[in-house]
Amino acid sequence: MHDEYILQIIGITKDYPGVRALDDVKLEVRSGEVHALVGENGAGKSTLIKILAGALRRDEGEILFDDANVEINSPQEAQRLGISVIYQEFNLVPHLSVSENIFLGREMTRAPFRIINRKREEREAEKILSGLGVTLNPRTPINRLGVAGQQIVEIAKALCADAKLIAMDEPSSALTEREIENLFALIRKLRSDGVSIIYISHRLDEVFQIADRVTVLRDGRWIGTFPVDKMSKDELIEMMVGRKLDEGFPKGNAEMGGEILSLKGVTRKGIIEDISFELREGEILGITGLVGAGRTEVVRAIFGADEIDEGEIYLDGNKVEIKSPIDAIKMGISLLTEDRKAYGLILDMTVRENITLASLKNFSKFSFVRRRQEWEVADRFINELRIKTPSREQIARNLSGGNQQKVVLSKWLLANSKVVIFDEPTKGIDVGSKVEIYQLMSRLAENGAGIIMISSELPEVLGMSDRIIVMYEGRITAELAAENATQAQIMTYATSSIKRDFQHENQISE
Numbered sequence: 183m184h185d186e187y188i189l190q191i192i193g194i195t196k197d198y199p200g201v202r203a204l205d206d207v208k209l210e211v212r213s214g215e216v217h218a219l220v221g222e223n224g225a226g227k228s229t230l231i232k233i234l235a236g237a238l239r240r241d242e243g244e245i246l247f248d249d250a251n252v253e254i255n256s257p258q259e260a261q262r263l264g265i266s267v268i269y270q271e272f273n274l275v276p277h278l279s280v281s282e283n284i285f286l287g288r289e290m291t292r293a294p295f296r297i298i299n300r301k302r303e304e305r306e307a308e309k310i311l312s313g314l315g316v317t318l319n320p321r322t323p324i325n326r327l328g329v330a331g332q333q334i335v336e337i338a339k340a341l342c343a344d345a346k347l348i349a350m351d352e353p354s355s356a357l358t359e360r361e362i363e364n365l366f367a368l369i370r371k372l373r374s375d376g377v378s379i380i381y382i383s384h385r386l387d388e389v390f391q392i393a394d395r396v397t398v399l400r401d402g403r404w405i406g407t408f409p410v411d412k413m414s415k416d417e418l419i420e421m422m423v424g425r426k427l428d429e430g431f432p433k434g435n436a437e438m439g440g441e442i443l444s445l446k447g448v449t450r451k452g453i454i455e456d457i458s459f460e461l462r463e464g465e466i467l468g469i470t471g472l473v474g475a476g477r478t479e480v481v482r483a484i485f486g487a488d489e490i491d492e493g494e495i496y497l498d499g500n501k502v503e504i505k506s507p508i509d510a511i512k513m514g515i516s517l518l519t520e521d522r523k524a525y526g527l528i529l530d531m532t533v534r535e536n537i538t539l540a541s542l543k544n545f546s547k548f549s550f551v552r553r554r555q556e557w558e559v560a561d562r563f564i565n566e567l568r569i570k571t572p573s574r575e576q577i578a579r580n581l582s583g584g585n586q587q588k589v590v591l592s593k594w595l596l597a598n599s600k601v602v603i604f605d606e607p608t609k610g611i612d613v614g615s616k617v618e619i620y621q622l623m624s625r626l627a628e629n630g631a632g633i634i635m636i637s638s639e640l641p642e643v644l645g646m647s648d649r650i651i652v653m654y655e656g657r658i659t660a661e662l663a664a665e666n667a668t669q670a671q672i673m674t675y676a677t678s679s680i681k682r683d684f685q686h687e688n689q690i691s692e
């Protein structure tokens with residue numbers, strides 16, 4: 183049983199103008215295995231999954247599913263075969279509810295008139311969601327959810343499709359440890375039921391934790407397929423990037439200067455409560471906690487994206503009113519958000535335009551000089567951050583997810599701010615580029631900027647921060663010096679009353 187393949191992808195090639203995204207790629211997935219697919223940003227992972235999902239046409243190659251040669255020309259056909267996909271870029275309908283999205287195209291109907299049975303859908307949705315360990319109202323419209331919530335819905339949608347094969351394109355990138363553990367428990371259960379999983383992630387620890395075998399892609403080519411227990415993390419990284427790599431956190435030695443930003447008792451009723459902290463020049467302040475703990479809401483308040491009910495914000499010792507993001511940018515505050523599509527990136531503009539947009543006024547007034555300067559700056563970032571693009575004039579939409587993230591990053595790095603806020607800066611970024619982003623962060627700090635880094639990845643928080651703030655349910659529960667802090671300690675403060683919560687949930691379900 184274990185040796186039979188549910189899926190064999192053979193010799194797949196896919197060209198885009200100027201880019202060969204896939205070149206003679208193969209992928210063989212056994213029944214009931216978790217098969218990881220790894221590679222750097224732009225390696226071709228998502229392209230391969232989209233072809234499998236019928237969302238994209240291949241130029242060459244064959245797909246065998248359940249031993250039959252199949253043409254998958256549409257997502258509906260993929261679904262009919264029993265292939266279900268969690269997309270990296272979510273595929274949800276914003277104004278529909280959570281449960282409507284989960285059952286979209288597979289509505290539960292009631293005889294005799296095939297009326298859609300919303301109540302039953304909502305009950306089923308609730309069951310799937312609580313299996314994932316989250317409480318989310320099935321009637322909430324999607325556009326009211328944050329990135330993490332949307333990711334959960336995308337996962338739930340794939341899980342309830344009764345698939346033989348589920349491809350998950352970075353399903354964990356917006357989730358925290360606890361939610362990932364629930365997801366893994368579900369994956370293990372699916373596997374024991376004989377379902378096969380293709381699992382894409384840049385978090386290699388996850389690959390070793392959950393996968394049976396791993397296939398490595400590099401520059402659109404198949405590099406190899408291996409059982410994970412026969413290989414080390416270093417070997418895997420070397421295979422992915424084609425060179426040896428120093429992992430770790432290149433934290434610089436920035437000198438700490440005076441206080442640049444401080445919050446005193448900042449409150450948004452029912453969302454964040456009595457938030458106070460200071461940030462100094464050259465300092466990297468990590469803010470961590472579970473998804474939904476209010477971390478993003480704190481930086482939205484600083485950035486003028488949400489109004490605050492109480493409390494004060496000081497910049498350079500002066501009390502300020504930050505009424506909008508434009509105010510914030512003028513005052514020298516930058517925000518790099520986790521939701522790059524909503525805030526950071528203009529998809530229909532070129533890479534160059536996106537990079538230089540926020541700082542155009544810094545370029546020369548003479549159009550011909552200016553153009554040259556813009557080119558130079560864009561090319562410099564493309565090189566430094568190794569943004570994979572055929573040219574600076576490529577439309578941002580056509581870059582891979584991680585490369586889009588790097589473009590947004592360049593834009594803010596160029597804006598020369600006093601306070602730079604990173605919200606999950608390495609989400610979806612490959613191992614090699616992560617190090618480059620950390621180096622840039624250190625460089626900003628060394629140049630005197632104050633940095634706030636929100637992150638759920640504890641090694642990153644511990645490795646890069648000078649000081650760490652932990653949040654739980656809208657409040658700060660701890661402030662720790664990074665040198666002495668441990669993961670276990672942070673988790674305790676981040677989950678202070680989870681035990682009670684679980685009991686509460688159990689009571690409800692009885």
Ligand SMILES: Nc1ncnc2c1ncn2[C@@H]1O[C@H](COP(=O)(O)OP(=O)(O)OP(=O)(O)O)[C@@H](O)[C@H]1O
Pocket residue numbers: 198199201202203221222223224225226227228229230270570571579580581582583584585610612
């Ligand atoms: N619509 C498109 N037009 C042109 N090029 C594209 C298009 N979609 C993807 N590409 C290119 O194809 C290559 C593979 O992209 P893909 O999204 O599959 O990478 P990936 O491995 O999923 O990367 P990531 O880890 O960043 O998500 C990249 O070089 C990308 O720029």
Ligand SMILES: [Mg+2]
Pocket residue numbers: 227228229270351582583584
């Ligand atoms: Mg991708």
